[in-house]
Amino acid sequence: MSSKGSSLIEAKKLCKSYFNEGLETPVLFDIDLTINSGEFVAIMGPSGSGKSTLMHILGFLDHFTSGSYLFHDEPVLRMNDDDLAKIRATRVSFVFQAFNLLPRTSVLENVLLPLLYHPTIAASERMDRAMKAIATVGLTDRAKYLSNQLSGGQKQRVAIARALVTEPEVIFADEPTGNLDSVSGRQVMEAVQQLHEHGHTIILVTHERTTAEHAERIIHIRDGRIQEDTKSFKRRLAKEASTLAK
Amino acid sequence: MLPEDLIGVSVQGLKRNISRSLLTTLGIIIGVGSVVLMVSIGASFQQYILDQVSQFGQNTFEIQAKGLEQQGQPTQAITFGDVEAVRKLSTVQSVAPVIFVTERVAYGEEELTPFVFATTKELFDNWGFQPQLGRLFTDADIQSASNVAVLGGLAVDELFPNEDPIGKRITIGARKFTVVGVLEELGSPLAQTLDSSVYMPLSVGKSMMGSSLYVDYISLKSRGSNDLTKADLESLFRQRHSIVNPENDPEKDDVVVRSMEQAVSVISSVTLGMTIFLGLIAGISLLVGGIGIMNIMLVSVSERTKEIGLRKAVGAKKQDILLQFLLEAITLTVIGGLIGVLCGAGLAYLLYLIARQFLQDLPFALSMSAILLSVSMAAGTGLAFGIYPARKAANLSPMEALRWE
Numbered sequence: 001m002s003s004k005g006s007s008l009i010e011a012k013k014l015c016k017s018y019f020n021e022g023l024e025t026p027v028l029f030d031i032d033l034t035i036n037s038g039e040f041v042a043i044m045g046p047s048g049s050g051k052s053t054l055m056h057i058l059g060f061l062d063h064f065t066s067g068s069y070l071f072h073d074e075p076v077l078r079m080n081d082d083d084l085a086k087i088r089a090t091r092v093s094f095v096f097q098a099f100n101l102l103p104r105t106s107v108l109e110n111v112l113l114p115l116l117y118h119p120t121i122a123a124s125e126r127m128d129r130a131m132k133a134i135a136t137v138g139l140t141d142r143a144k145y146l147s148n149q150l151s152g153g154q155k156q157r158v159a160i161a162r163a164l165v166t167e168p169e170v171i172f173a174d175e176p177t178g179n180l181d182s183v184s185g186r187q188v189m190e191a192v193q194q195l196h197e198h199g200h201t202i203i204l205v206t207h208e209r210t211t212a213e214h215a216e217r218i219i220h221i222r223d224g225r226i227q228e229d230t231k232s233f234k235r236r237l238a239k240e241a242s243t244l245a246k
Numbered sequence: 247m248l249p250e251d252l253i254g255v256s257v258q259g260l261k262r263n264i265s266r267s268l269l270t271t272l273g274i275i276i277g278v279g280s281v282v283l284m285v286s287i288g289a290s291f292q293q294y295i296l297d298q299v300s301q302f303g304q305n306t307f308e309i310q311a312k313g314l315e316q317q318g319q320p321t322q323a324i325t326f327g328d329v330e331a332v333r334k335l336s337t338v339q340s341v342a343p344v345i346f347v348t349e350r351v352a353y354g355e356e357e358l359t360p361f362v363f364a365t366t367k368e369l370f371d372n373w374g375f376q377p378q379l380g381r382l383f384t385d386a387d388i389q390s391a392s393n394v395a396v397l398g399g400l401a402v403d404e405l406f407p408n409e410d411p412i413g414k415r416i417t418i419g420a421r422k423f424t425v426v427g428v429l430e431e432l433g434s435p436l437a438q439t440l441d442s443s444v445y446m447p448l449s450v451g452k453s454m455m456g457s458s459l460y461v462d463y464i465s466l467k468s469r470g471s472n473d474l475t476k477a478d479l480e481s482l483f484r485q486r487h488s489i490v491n492p493e494n495d496p497e498k499d500d501v502v503v504r505s506m507e508q509a510v511s512v513i514s515s516v517t518l519g520m521t522i523f524l525g526l527i528a529g530i531s532l533l534v535g536g537i538g539i540m541n542i543m544l545v546s547v548s549e550r551t552k553e554i555g556l557r558k559a560v561g562a563k564k565q566d567i568l569l570q571f572l573l574e575a576i577t578l579t580v581i582g583g584l585i586g587v588l589c590g591a592g593l594a595y596l597l598y599l600i601a602r603q604f605l606q607d608l609p610f611a612l613s614m615s616a617i618l619l620s621v622s623m624a625a626g627t628g629l630a631f632g633i634y635p636a637r638k639a640a641n642l643s644p645m646e647a648l649r650w651e
Contacts, residue, residue, distance in 0.1 A: 056645050061558075061559060061643075061644045061645045061648070062643070062644075062645040063643075081563070081564055082563050082564075085558065085561055085562065085563040085564075086561070086563075088558070088559060088560065088561045088644075089560065089561020089562075090561070093560065094559050094560075096648070100552065100555075100556045100559075100648065102553060102556070103262070104262050105258075105262070109258075113556075113557070113560055114560035114561060116247060116248075116251045116255065117247055117557070117560060117561035117562050117563075117566060118561065123248065123250075123251075162560070166561075
């Protein structure tokens with residue numbers, strides 16, 4: 001992981017449009033955004049605001065239409081498909097709202113999946129890493145269970161284990177609690193919080209205020225534009241409390 | 247991605263959809279099975295026919311007058327002088343002239359119209375006949391023009407169903423003959439005519455056919471190279487019959503000189519042609535099986551689009567996805583091909599066991615080249631028909647694939 005506080009993501013005038021049968025549908029407009037290593041950022045906004053699209057672009061899952069995007073000061077535009085795949089394999093990972101686990105496949109196999117595509121982690125290390133990641137989310141006793149034998153909360157914890165097994169710099173989480181009840185949602189967010197405490201940069205997309213409050217910084221996005229970029233209220237309170245205590 | 251991981255991922259993909267995988271291979275199993283079965287049947291019969299022909303000896307020659315060859319009628323093309331000239335050739339080992347005696351053969355109430363060969367004892371040598379009962383006729387029988395007859399193994403069953411034929415008197419035309427021997431059956435369907443025939447000394451046949459100066463047929467064995475013997479014989483007959491044929495045009499000759507080796511090669515090429523034809527027809531089902539694979543692989547790509555998206559999201563390159571789907575298709579076809587080989591070979595063996603009830607000497611032949619070819623064709627089919635779905639999967643962008651409904 002790179003040193004905390006250095007510039008990780010730098011987007012300037014980033015735009016994204018979808019094209020369907022010659023018809024252009026603009027989704028993002030002139031996004032200027034800098035995220036430093038080790039930050040916990042929540043991107044908040046109503047449905048259709050473009051927050052997920054922004055996350056997919058920042059996470060190398062989708063292309064932007066214009067503007068510039070530097071990742072560790074390297075222009076993403078100059079990267080080819082294999083370079084992008086390598087970044088996805090080694091430096092970033094994802095937690096999706098719909099979990100996206102492989103069906104009829106065990107928890108362990110799901111967590112092992114990213115390691116198959118990792119260029120530097122040796123095959124002999126995989127099992128240890130996967131079991132460690134499963135233990136981190138508290139599912140050691142479920143390692144051999146098939147993914148469809150798990151509850152929603154457990155599935156999302158498997159997805160988190162899968163996301164952290166390669167020890168990426170950035171974890172992108174797209175509505176990770178969206179399909180979960182409040183108890184499971186809280187457990188998942190605690191796991192995400194822990195990842196951040198271990199030094200991972202977290203970029204979380206959500207439309208729930210309570211979920212976003214786990215972040216240090218909240219970026220509000222509406223109609224494809226950044227409206228507000230603030231420190232989280234809870235974090236501010238915590239910071240002020242600690243200053244007062246000192 | 248490591249090669250062993252790629253194999254693991256592909257096998258896992260197939261195992262997750264085991265019933266669909268098995269159904270997909272069915273087309274290949276049937277295709278490869280048919281090729282192996284058809285080629286095996288063809289190869290068995292080819293081997294069988296060649297074995298039958300070869301039992302006459304690869305160095306055996308026959309010379310026929312063209313009239314006999316073309317119309318089934320005796321002609322006056324080969325003289326006894328020709329026979330003596332043939333006998334003197336250094337490339338010829340043993341010569342048996344034959345006159346076909348067109349007479350009925352009778353014993354008591356039983357009557358036959360077999361081929362009656364008036365010949366010399368060399369014919370039995372040339373064709374590998376052994377006496378089953380009694381003896382063959384000798385030079386003395388020929389010199390003294392004894393009215394003795396040797397019966398083919400099948401002719402004896404017809405004339406003497408319940409009696410010992412040795413010493414019995416049979417009638418050929420108007421003459422009485424003493425049966426001195428019975429030949430062991432050659433047994434093959436190709437030699438059925440010879441097994442049903444009756445044999446008498448050449449001198450007797452000659453006198454029965456009005457002291458004929460001509461022979462209908464010569465059987466001989468060559469000494470040394472068959473090609474040299476053939477060339478010697480052709481040149482001898484052209485010289486003796488005053489035929490100018492420097493261009494070696496068989497149309498101009500009045501006799502046909504044919505080696506058994508030549509017959510074997512003609513039969514061999516005909517049966518090989520049949521085998522290839524059968525194999526090609528069966529190959530069509532292999533092609534249909536391949537299209538089935540492509541169809542299923544396309545369905546599989548559609549069904550697993552989210553999985554492809556996920557794999558890409560966790561770092562899979564285009565090439566990883568392409569190879570995964572290609573390997574799945576090839577694995578399916580190779581497994582199908584191997585099962586097809588087993589099924590085809592099993593079925594061919596079953597048919598062989600049934601056919602042996604009728605053709606005892608039928609060999610069981612499995613063509614290794616057909617097996618290798620059909621399995622490679624199956625793998626090739628998997629590769630060819632797997633490329634399109636695999637490319638389709640590999641070219642999906644991660645988000646496009648993840649959003650797929």
